[in-house]
Amino acid sequence: MAKVLTKKEEDFSQWYQDLVINADLAEYSPIKGCMIIKPYGYSLWEKIQQTLDKMFKETGHSNAYFPLFIPKSFFEKEAKHVEGFAKECAIVTHYRLKTDEINKKLLIDNDAKLEEELIIRPTSETIIWNTYRNWIKSYRDLPILINQWANVVRWEMRTRLFLRTTEFLWQEGHTAHATREEALEEAIKMLNIYAEFAEKYLAIPVVKGVKTPSERFAGADETFTIEALMQDGKALQAGTSHFLGQNFAKAFDVKFLNKKGELEYVWATSWGVSTRLIGALILTHSDNNGLVLPPAIAPINIVIIPIYKSDDQKTKVLEKCNEIYLELKNLGYSIKFDDRDNYTPGWKFNQYELQGIPIRLAFGPTDLVNNTIEVTRRDTLQKETISLSELLPKIKILLQDIQNNIFNKAKKFKEENTFIVNDFEEFKKKIENGGFFLAHWDGTPETEEILKNETKATIRCIPLETKEEEGFCMISKKKSKKRVLIARAY
């Protein structure tokens, strides 16, 4: 077999890049840090969108759309928010070009300078809360439960396909509530939706938790997160949900009259996941043969490949394949029939393994005689030739089995690579091999700083589902009541 992928064991980072390119998910663009998402990669995003969108709507949210541009002054209104995003903003200063008559070059027309610069949104809290001011007068206007599917731009110094690009696609939910409790409940509800989505559909086991103050979203009172463990032992933040308190309401003067006729500031949340989830999907499940997709999110679940020699065989094989194809399609399976004859079956086998199609069916002359079909599952690469009459029940079972198997494998990996540590020196040795670490922390940013400087690891979150236990901070030896999740992260 021709080598298309660098082996994971040789160079993990190179393997990841090779995979993204060769599975035809995305390619580099002429713009630094920006990628072109190709049809196959985009169809994955569409599956993510469709599934999440349904979950959002089932929990009472509606979609809307706000502008790409945000007046610079909006950013100045929430002090911590500016501080967090100022260093990575793209800014529009002019609205017209002109042609230099001498050398025919395009120049910026300095007469077309904007009165106020526009920021290309890195996130939309400011423009949305500026709008909510007009929408909210009374407690009867609350809650507002809005989501938007959009692109955002963050001028990051270092980018990686899907994991961190200058422009990326995401959804951002922005909700407004009458009470602190309700907003907090919303933030946790959305965190749970993200966790459910990650585990049930993406088959990625996650740890739900809350960020430490220094890792919080700029402008939030509390940031909730789902953290996943990648195959190379690094953590990936897969989704966040923020309890924004009254910070944006105060910054944008959004008040409502409560039942008692008193003016109060509105409580807020925001939450988002991005195309980074595609990166998470790759880094969690894929192998040296390529992508491995959970059936619940794979744009194509089954591919059928015909095999023949003579023209006579070709006619009969294609006819039978088409019959099988239509039958499965009508049953609602997403299936592709690849009848191209400019590629050999062997080429197709490799290509679809690279693209992670969960089930491959191969049908040839022998099957025609025996009334059989070859079924191969992508996750284990196990092949089986079964009678055609067994195909339907087999597929139903197999898809579920693949979904479970992928999830269980990832879960097992996470569990086997989650370590309890009490000693800092021991931690320093073990972190070199990656993994999740549960350790006591004294709760101070100073200790967090030491951890980061000495080990490059960070506190990913304070897990929601851990019991309190008496202990001593791994670094400062001060008293601590809870273990936190520590890892090196993407």
Next chain:
RNA sequence: CGGGAUGUAGCGCAGUUGGUUUAGCGCACCUGCUUUGGGAGCAGGGGGUCGCCAGUUCGAGUCUGGCCAUCCCGACCA
């Protein structure tokens, strides 16, 4: 922003101390025939401002200077 590397056909690369012609090779692409159960073979064909600008020279893909761009590794971040 620091460190490293690269820029020659769509992709991956070769091109020696400057002078072998019209700048090559593999993959991909087009045509034809034979093939097709794990990335097919043969024959023919198309495709290039050698990243950009300047300089040295009789002569530059090759040497010099400058610029630009991209990728990788760090710090920053979803």
